[in-house]
Amino acid sequence: MSVFQHPEFDSHEHVAFYNDDKAGLQAIIAVHNTNLGPALGGCRMWTYADSNEALNDVLRLSKGMTYKAAMANLALGGGKSVIIGNPRTQKTPEMMSAMGEFVASLGGKYFTAEDSGIAVSDLKIMSQHSDYIAGIHAKYHYAGEQADGNPAPSTAYGVFVGLKSSVEFGLNQSLKGVRVGIQGMGHVGYRLAEHLHREGAELFVADIFPEGVDKAVSNLGATAVSPEEIMSLDVDVLAPCALGATVNEQSIDAIKAKVIAGAANNQLSTESIGEKLLERGILYAPDYVINAGGVIDIFHQRMETSSNDAMRAHIEEIGSTLKDIYTRSTQTKQATNRVANVMAEERFSNKA
Known part of the structure; x- marks a missing residue:
């Protein structure tokens, strides 16, 4: 081909x-x-x-x-x-x-x-062989900590901000007591769990590797579940934080969560899955919107002048952007992924 x-x-x-x-x-x-x-x-x-x-x-x-x-x-x-x-x-x-x-x-x-x-x-x-490598000369950290070039903390913080915004819009409540299932406990998934734990969320975690799961159980009081269980778990929020296409024709009917908001790229196997989520009343945070904290981090590290506060404020715009998408989706009755696509294309397609 x-x-x-x-x-x-x-x-x-x-x-x-x-x-x-x-x-x-x-x-x-x-x-x-x-x-x-x-x-x-x-x-x-x-x-x-x-x-x-x-x-x-x-x-x-x-x-x-x-x-x-x-x-x-x-x-x-x-x-x-x-x-x-x-x-x-x-x-x-x-x-x-x-x-x-x-x-x-x-x-x-x-x-x-x-x-x-x-x-x-x-x-x-x-x-050592290319001038086009980003994330190795970090100066800023959204929380004011020592920056080491790893964008995962900013990605996780952006997902946290976006998940919180999604729960406020879709469930009309704070994160305290909200049940969140996190699929993938790597660098981003674990940090997301830490943020959620501090807000009082109840955590259920799964990964094909045991290290992050064990750590979340010990340090955050999370409940470990198998990778096979996580998609169909009876939770309020499903947070896919591993590989993509986990929300697909095989898994969608089993999903019980009313909000899907996670860090993974390409969470929907096809764009048409968005319509099925809309039909089922499941609020989906378009992945490339909610997980943009890392690329925002890298962008600020490449700027001649920025600051910890400026980068944090930029990441926190993820929450308001998602609410704009949700509002437009409600008004037009279009799936959130379709709405986000149109909004993005309006920005880049006709740029000279």
Whole structure:
């Protein structure tokens, strides 16, 4: 199948493939749209079943980054990169060096940053071979703590702000006593759990890896559930914070939550799932809106002048943006994901 005929191809500007046998690197970079500025999007390393699965992911993720940047009012376009491999067993410094060379080959059309399977230490190796690596010279932190370049704290804080806003709109209540099921207890999911715990939410957590779950049970009083249970759990809010497409034709009928608000990218397997959520009275926080805290963080780190307070205020705009989407959805009776798409496209499609 040609890339141009791929079902997830959406007039992407640039799709590049890279193979380095010596370094053990097989990677793809996709640049979706640069009307608002150079493409920014993290580098993900994952155990994809094959190259087609990796291509599918990078095309969807890069498109999502275009919409994310537009809805976060950033002068950036959307891109993404993926590395095929197990980040726990196959990652090497040589591979990260080769990835840096791959990013450099696009000449600044695409900037990369941290994503699943990639750490700041990996980005620093890449930066020895490319000037287009973001998130390695951090100056600001939304809470005034020491910044280390990891955007996960800002992503988690933005999701927390967005989830709180969604509960206020959809359930007409505060977070105290709200039952939240978190799917994925990685860097973002665990931090989200911490925020929710401080607000008095009741937490149910699941992950394919036990470390984050055990930590949440011990430190936050969370209840551990199996990955197979989490989607159908009797909770008020479902927060997908792992991989995408978990809200799909197979899972949607079992979902009992009245709000879906989480950190994962591409949570809906297809756009039409949004209509089904609307029909069932489930309020969905469009993923690229609620999880924009990380890209906002990276944007501020690249600014010549910003501050902790300015970055925090920008992240907190996520809550009001979601309420605008929900209000427009209520007025037009359109699914929230469709409303968000239209609002984003109004911002980037006709930009000269």
